[in-house]
Amino acid sequence: MYTQPELKKIIDTSLVNLAYNNESERLTDPVKYVLSIGGKRLRPVLALLACNMYSDKIDEAVIPVTGLEIFHNFTLMHDDIMDKASVRRGFPTVHTKWNVNQAILSGDIMAFMANDCLLQSPPHLLQKVFRIFNKTAIEVCVGQQLDMDFEKATIVSRDEYIRMIELKTAMLIATSARIGALFGGADDREADLMYEFGRNLGLAFQIRDDILDTYGDKKVFGKTTGGDIIAGKKTFLYVKAMEIATADQRKKLNELYTAGNDPAVKVKEVTDFYDQLRIRAFAESQMEDYHGTAMDFLEKAGAAADRKIELIQMAGSLMGRDH
Amino acid sequence: MYTQPELKKIIDTSLVNLAYNNESERLTDPVKYVLSIGGKRLRPVLALLACNMYSDKIDEAVIPVTGLEIFHNFTLMHDDIMDKASVRRGFPTVHTKWNVNQAILSGDIMAFMANDCLLQSPPHLLQKVFRIFNKTAIEVCVGQQLDMDFEKATIVSRDEYIRMIELKTAMLIATSARIGALFGGADDREADLMYEFGRNLGLAFQIRDDILDTYGDKKVFGKTTGGDIIAGKKTFLYVKAMEIATADQRKKLNELYTAGNDPAVKVKEVTDFYDQLRIRAFAESQMEDYHGTAMDFLEKAGAAADRKIELIQMAGSLMGRDH
Numbered sequence: 001m002y003t004q005p006e007l008k009k010i011i012d013t014s015l016v017n018l019a020y021n022n023e024s025e026r027l028t029d030p031v032k033y034v035l036s037i038g039g040k041r042l043r044p045v046l047a048l049l050a051c052n053m054y055s056d057k058i059d060e061a062v063i064p065v066t067g068l069e070i071f072h073n074f075t076l077m078h079d080d081i082m083d084k085a086s087v088r089r090g091f092p093t094v095h096t097k098w099n100v101n102q103a104i105l106s107g108d109i110m111a112f113m114a115n116d117c118l119l120q121s122p123p124h125l126l127q128k129v130f131r132i133f134n135k136t137a138i139e140v141c142v143g144q145q146l147d148m149d150f151e152k153a154t155i156v157s158r159d160e161y162i163r164m165i166e167l168k169t170a171m172l173i174a175t176s177a178r179i180g181a182l183f184g185g186a187d188d189r190e191a192d193l194m195y196e197f198g199r200n201l202g203l204a205f206q207i208r209d210d211i212l213d214t215y216g217d218k219k220v221f222g223k224t225t226g227g228d229i230i231a232g233k234k235t236f237l238y239v240k241a242m243e244i245a246t247a248d249q250r251k252k253l254n255e256l257y258t259a260g261n262d263p264a265v266k267v268k269e270v271t272d273f274y275d276q277l278r279i280r281a282f283a284e285s286q287m288e289d290y291h292g293t294a295m296d297f298l299e300k301a302g303a304a305a306d307r308k309i310e311l312i313q314m315a316g317s318l319m320g321r322d323h
Numbered sequence: 324m325y326t327q328p329e330l331k332k333i334i335d336t337s338l339v340n341l342a343y344n345n346e347s348e349r350l351t352d353p354v355k356y357v358l359s360i361g362g363k364r365l366r367p368v369l370a371l372l373a374c375n376m377y378s379d380k381i382d383e384a385v386i387p388v389t390g391l392e393i394f395h396n397f398t399l400m401h402d403d404i405m406d407k408a409s410v411r412r413g414f415p416t417v418h419t420k421w422n423v424n425q426a427i428l429s430g431d432i433m434a435f436m437a438n439d440c441l442l443q444s445p446p447h448l449l450q451k452v453f454r455i456f457n458k459t460a461i462e463v464c465v466g467q468q469l470d471m472d473f474e475k476a477t478i479v480s481r482d483e484y485i486r487m488i489e490l491k492t493a494m495l496i497a498t499s500a501r502i503g504a505l506f507g508g509a510d511d512r513e514a515d516l517m518y519e520f521g522r523n524l525g526l527a528f529q530i531r532d533d534i535l536d537t538y539g540d541k542k543v544f545g546k547t548t549g550g551d552i553i554a555g556k557k558t559f560l561y562v563k564a565m566e567i568a569t570a571d572q573r574k575k576l577n578e579l580y581t582a583g584n585d586p587a588v589k590v591k592e593v594t595d596f597y598d599q600l601r602i603r604a605f606a607e608s609q610m611e612d613y614h615g616t617a618m619d620f621l622e623k624a625g626a627a628a629d630r631k632i633e634l635i636q637m638a639g640s641l642m643g644r645d646h
Contacts (some may be wrong), residue, residue, distance in 0.1 A: 021461050027468040078431060082424040095506060101405040101471065104427060111434050111463040115457045118451060126450055127442060134438045138344050138394075141432040145350040148424065167346075 001307065002058065004314055007048045011041040014066040018113065030094045030106035031113070034073050037091045042318070043068040043176040049311050050180030050194050053303045060122050061183035064129065068176050069115030071133075074110035074138055082148060083231070111137075121183075129179050136175040143168025150234040154254065161239040162203065170200050170202025177201075180300075190302055197297040197311075204290035205318050210235040211283050214271060228268030232257055236286065237279050244277060293317055324630065325381065327637055330371045334364040337389040339438065353417045354436070357396050366391040366499040372634050373503030373517050376626045383445050384506035387452065390440025391499050391552030395454075397433035398463055400426050405471060406554070414636035427542045434460075444506075452502050459498040468492025473557040477577065484562040485526065491593070493525025500524075504624075513625055520620040520634075527613035528641050533558040534606050537594055555580055559609065560602050567600060614642055 020028045047065040050057045080093040095103035146164040150156045178200030181191040213228045228235045340590045343351045370388040374381045403416040418426035469487040500521030504514040536551045551558045
C-alpha cells in the first residue's frame with residue numbers, strides 16, 4: 001500500500017514531467033507556474049488511494065489522474081479571473097502576475113493538457129473514464145455559474161447552496177474517487193460507492209473551507225480570514241444564518257453583508273452576528289454529518305479494512321484532524 | 324454522395340439537437356446564441372465530405388465532427404474577448420452582449436461539450452481520433468498566443484506569420500479532413516494526404532481572409548473592411564509588405580500602422596501603401612499556391628475522382644469561386 005506522501009510525490013513528479021508544446025513559453029510559463037506553487041494534489045492522490053484500495057498496481061492510473069489536477073488548476077485559473085482574486089496559495093494569481101488574456105489562454109491550454117492525460121487511460125477504460133470525467137467538467141462549470149449568480153442573488157436557500165458546492169467542488173472529488181476505483185479494477189457498484197464517499201467528503205470539505213474562511217487561523221489557512229464576508233460571498237455560514245434568522249435579523253444580516261463599510265468592521269460585525277446565532281456550531285455539525293456519511297460509504301465498499309486506512313486518514317486530515 | 328448544403332443541414336440539425344446541462348440557462352444561453360448566429364460549418368462539413376469520400380455511411384461521424392464546430396466556436400468566444408472584438412458574423416460577441424466572465428465560462432463549457440461529441444466516436448477509433456483532435460486543440464491555443472504576441476512585435480517574418488496561421492487556423496481544418504477520412508475507413512496514409520489537403524487549404528483560406536479584410540466587399544464579407552489595419556494586426560499583407568519594402572518604406576509602414584490616426588485615414592494610407600507595392604497580387608499568388616498544393620494532395624488521395632467533386636467545389640468556394 002502506498003502512503004499519502006508517497007502518492008503526492010508521484011503526482012508532483014508526474015506534473016513536473018508533463019509534456020508541453022514548447023513553441024510558446026509565454027503560453028506555458030503560467031501553466032508551469034500555477035502547477036509549481038503547491039497544493040495538496042487532493043484529487044489525484046484520492047484517486048490513487050481509491051485505485052490502490054482495489055489493486056496493488058497503480059502505474060497505469062498515474063498519468064490519467066494527473067489530468068484531474070491539471071483540470072482543477074484550469075478551473076482555478078479561470079475562476080480567479082471571474083472572482084477578481086489576486087492571491088492563490090499565497091502567490092499572485094496568473095491574471096495578476098501576467099494579465100487577463102494570458103490567464104484565459106493559458107487556462108484553455110490546461111483543459112486540453114488534462115484531456116491529454118485522460119487519453120492515456122488503458123484503452124478498455126478510456127471511453128468510460130473520460131465520459132465520467134467530462135460530465136463532471138461540465139458540472140463544475142455549472143457550479144461556477146451558480147456561484148457567480150448567487151453573488152447577485154438576495155436570497156439563496158441552503159438547498160441551492162449545497163447543490164452549488166456539490167457541482168463546483170464535490171463532483172470532481174467524487175469523480176476522482178470513482179475513476180481511481182475503476183483504474184483499480186473495481187466494478188460499477190464499488191465505483192458508485194466510492195463516488196458517494198467522495199461526494200460527501202467534498203461537501204464536508206467545502207463547508208470546512210467556509211468555516212475556516214471566517215474562523216480559521218490565518219497562518220494555517222494560508223489566506224486572510226473574512227475574505228468571503230468582504231466579497232459578499234454566499235457561504236454555508238451565510239445561508240444557514242439566513243435560514244434560522246428572524247425576519248428582522250435577516251434584514252440586519254443583509255444590510256451588514258451588502259454595506260460598503262470598512263472591511264475589518266464588516267468582518268467583525270458579520271462574525272458577531274454569526275456568533276449570536278451559533279452558526280459555527282451548525283456548520284460544524286453539518287460538516288460532521290457529511291463526513292460521517294462519506295465514512296459510511298467507504299465502510300460499505302468491498303475492499304479489506306486495512307486497505308482503507310489511508311483513505312480514512314486522508315478524509316480525517318481534510319477535516320483538520322491530522323494534528 | 325452528399326452535397327455540401329445537405330451536410331451543412333445535417334450539422335445544423337446536430338447542433339440544434341445538442342444535449343445541454345439545463346441547470347443554468349445563464350451558462351448555456353450564450354452557447355445556444357453563438358451556435359445559432361450562422362457560420363459555414365466549414366470544419367464539420369469538410370470532415371463529412373472527407374468521410375463520404377471513402378464511405379457511403381457517414382452517420383457515425385456526425386456527432387463527433389459536430390464537436391469540431393463547437394470547439395471552433397469556443398475558440399472564437401475566447402479569442403473575441405482577447406481581441407476586444409465587439410461583432411462576430413454581424414452579431415454582438417458574447418462578452419459584449421453579456422460580459423467577459425460569461426464569455427469565459429460559457430466558452431469553457433463549450434470545450435467540454437466538444438469533448439462530449441468526440442467521445443461518441445466509435446470505440447475502435449476513439450483514442451486515435453481524440454488524440455489527433457486534442458493535439459490540434461493545443462496547437463490552436465499556441466497559434467492564438469503567437470497571434471497576440473505578434474500584435475506587440477515590431478518585426479514578424481513571413482515564415483513566422485505562416486506558422487502562426489498554420490497553428491491558429493489551418494491545423495483544425497487539416498484535422499477535420501483527417502478525422503473525417505478516418506471515420507470513412509481510410510488508412511493512415513490516406514488520412515495523412517487529407518490532412519495535408521486541409522492544411523494547405525486552411526493556409527489559402529486564411530490568406531484570403533486577410534486579403535478580404537482590406538480589399539473585400541463589406542456586404543459580401545460581413546464585416547467592415549480595414550479592421551485588421553485599424554487594430555494593427557500583423558496580416559499576410561503586412562508581413563509581405565515588410566518583406567519586400569526598402570528600409571525607408573518599412574519605416575513608413577511601421578509609422579502608418581502604429582499611428583493613432585483617424586481610422587478611415589489610416590486604412591486609406593496603409594491600403595495605398597500596399598497598392599504601391601502590389602501586395603494584393605503577391606497575396607493572391609500565395610493563396611493560389613496553397614490552394615494548388617491542396618488540390619495536389621486531394622488528387623493523390625486514393626478515392627475515385629467522382630467522390631472528390633464536392634470537396635473540389637468546396638475548396639473553390641472558399642477561394643471565392645462559387646459565383
